[in-house]
Amino acid sequence: MKFDYKPNSIQMGSPIFKRTIHVGLCFTAFVCLILALSFGKSKKTPHSNSNTPSLATTIDMPLPMVDASESNSSASSIIASETDSKPSPAKPVEAIRKSALAKAPETTEEEPKENWQVVKIREGDTLSKIFSRLNISTKDLHEIMTSKPSSKQLASLQPGQTLKLRVNSDRHITGLTLEIAPGDALQVSRYEEGFEVEHKVQPLEKQLAFGKGAIANSLISSGKRAGLDHNIINQMVKIFSWNIDFALDLQPNDTFRVLFEEKLLDGEKVQTGNILAAEIVNDGKKHQAVRYTDTKGITGYFSPDGHGMHQTFLRAPVNFVKISSHFGSRKHPILHRMRQHKGVDYSAPHGTPVQATGDGKVIFVGTRGGYGKTVQLQHGSRYKTLYAHLSGFSRGLRSGAEVKQGQIIGFVGKTGLATGTHLHYEFEADGIVHNPLTVTLPRKNPVAEQQKRHFLAHAKEMLRLLDLHEHKINVAAAD
Numbered sequence: 001m002k003f004d005y006k007p008n009s010i011q012m013g014s015p016i017f018k019r020t021i022h023v024g025l026c027f028t029a030f031v032c033l034i035l036a037l038s039f040g041k042s043k044k045t046p047h048s049n050s051n052t053p054s055l056a057t058t059i060d061m062p063l064p065m066v067d068a069s070e071s072n073s074s075a076s077s078i079i080a081s082e083t084d085s086k087p088s089p090a091k092p093v094e095a096i097r098k099s100a101l102a103k104a105p106e107t108t109e110e111e112p113k114e115n116w117q118v119v120k121i122r123e124g125d126t127l128s129k130i131f132s133r134l135n136i137s138t139k140d141l142h143e144i145m146t147s148k149p150s151s152k153q154l155a156s157l158q159p160g161q162t163l164k165l166r167v168n169s170d171r172h173i174t175g176l177t178l179e180i181a182p183g184d185a186l187q188v189s190r191y192e193e194g195f196e197v198e199h200k201v202q203p204l205e206k207q208l209a210f211g212k213g214a215i216a217n218s219l220i221s222s223g224k225r226a227g228l229d230h231n232i233i234n235q236m237v238k239i240f241s242w243n244i245d246f247a248l249d250l251q252p253n254d255t256f257r258v259l260f261e262e263k264l265l266d267g268e269k270v271q272t273g274n275i276l277a278a279e280i281v282n283d284g285k286k287h288q289a290v291r292y293t294d295t296k297g298i299t300g301y302f303s304p305d306g307h308g309m310h311q312t313f314l315r316a317p318v319n320f321v322k323i324s325s326h327f328g329s330r331k332h333p334i335l336h337r338m339r340q341h342k343g344v345d346y347s348a349p350h351g352t353p354v355q356a357t358g359d360g361k362v363i364f365v366g367t368r369g370g371y372g373k374t375v376q377l378q379h380g381s382r383y384k385t386l387y388a389h390l391s392g393f394s395r396g397l398r399s400g401a402e403v404k405q406g407q408i409i410g411f412v413g414k415t416g417l418a419t420g421t422h423l424h425y426e427f428e429a430d431g432i433v434h435n436p437l438t439v440t441l442p443r444k445n446p447v448a449e450q451q452k453r454h455f456l457a458h459a460k461e462m463l464r465l466l467d468l469h470e471h472k473i474n475v476a477a478a479d
């Protein structure tokens with residue numbers, strides 16, 4: 001089983017939002033240049049201009065990243081070719097140019113020629129529904145669906161995909177294209193003999209992009225204003241989730257900078273990729289993170305000195321022990337009903353010390369119904385752990401107290417609804433209780449010693465790019 005920790009508070013994937021961001025990004029990039037030129041002589045920093053609280057521009061250059069976790073096959077082939085030539089961080093500054101100059105993206109909507117109709121797939125759409133809605137021959141539909149095995153993909157349309165249809169005056173299909181994903185399309189063409197179905201895959205190019213801004217109220221709104229999409233904002237929240245509680249900690253003068261990948265199709269930005277480096281200044285304290293993939297192909301985010309950005313958890317809150325009840329469905333030993341067992345029970349002798357599985361803050365200590373004597377801890381902004389049926393708590397443990405990983409917080413007992421002496425342990429990520437035995441725990445490990453030198457050079461280069469970009473704007477302003 002796999003668990004994906006997407007912060008579920010962020011809901012910004014609407015098509016309108018995406019388009020707004022897309023247009024906004026191009027526009028902001030352009031405006032940025034104009035501003036850079038016009039404000040050149042004034043000593044204003046980009047921040048101090050209230051009309052443009054943030055900037056997002058792009059720079060073209062080969063990525064020094066090696067990324068084994070890439071999901072897009074076409075993109076990973078590009079990366080693979082870079083892997084051979086050793087990740088070489090240093091590229092001359094002159095190689096950087098603003099791609100905003102290179103093209104003028106005026107047309108954001110496709111202009112259908114020869115009666116191309118464009119349909120955005122919505123929830124519940126099927127090809128036959130669309131055909132009947134548009135009054136297109138259903139005989140064509142049948143022929144298309146049976147023409148090639150690959151036309152099967154047309155039977156499972158996904159919301160957000162784009163379908164383009166060309167029909168003649170008799171309402172017969174002459175062409176059809178389903179855009180499955182950027183650069184990945186299914187193309188149906190009509191010939192004398194019948195329909196031909198082709199799967200067209202175009203590799204995506206990558207470029208570096210940069211965004212920055214002041215955090216006014218939330219990272220989400222400030223990120224949006226800076227032209228960042230939900231993917232990049234989500235990644236930033238995750239990367240810094242151990243350093244910053246984005247709901248509580250943000251201060252009026254906080255700022256962020258981020259360097260990330262952008263993927264292009266025919267020179268047009270189609271999606272964002274991974275964050276390569278990011279910085280948040282929160283309450284005067286600078287937090288920086290750099291993405292790095294080690295020789296084993298494991299990717300993580302590290303502080304510039306090579307420490308993992310994320311804490312990790314101990315797998316179990318008690319040592320030695322035997323698991324007496326697993327996570328999942330079971331008959332409750334006291335209630336004699338089937339219920340979800342949302343934790344793991346460790347059978348251990350009465351009084352066995354229970355340790356905090358991670359650094360955190362006590363958010364509950366006391367008696368809680370069937371749980372009996374319970375301690376709950378908050379770890380960063382995304383994780384919580386709970387320890388129940390305790391016989392007692394560590395002396396002085398109170399709500400709000402900070403605890404360290406491995407610190408004793410209580411002792412095994414059988415308070416609440418418990419048949420025998422055991423510890424009931426729950427692990428919660430983003431509001432969902434997971435099986436602590438199988439959940440993918442965040443990694444903390446520092447960069448391995450033998451790769452430290454390579455990492456440090458890489459990190460230096462990434463942070464230089466963050467700085468450079470800002471510098472570059474100022475240079476342009478002075479010209």
Ligand SMILES: [Zn+2]
Pocket residue numbers: 325341343344345423424425
């Ligand atoms: Zn239990």
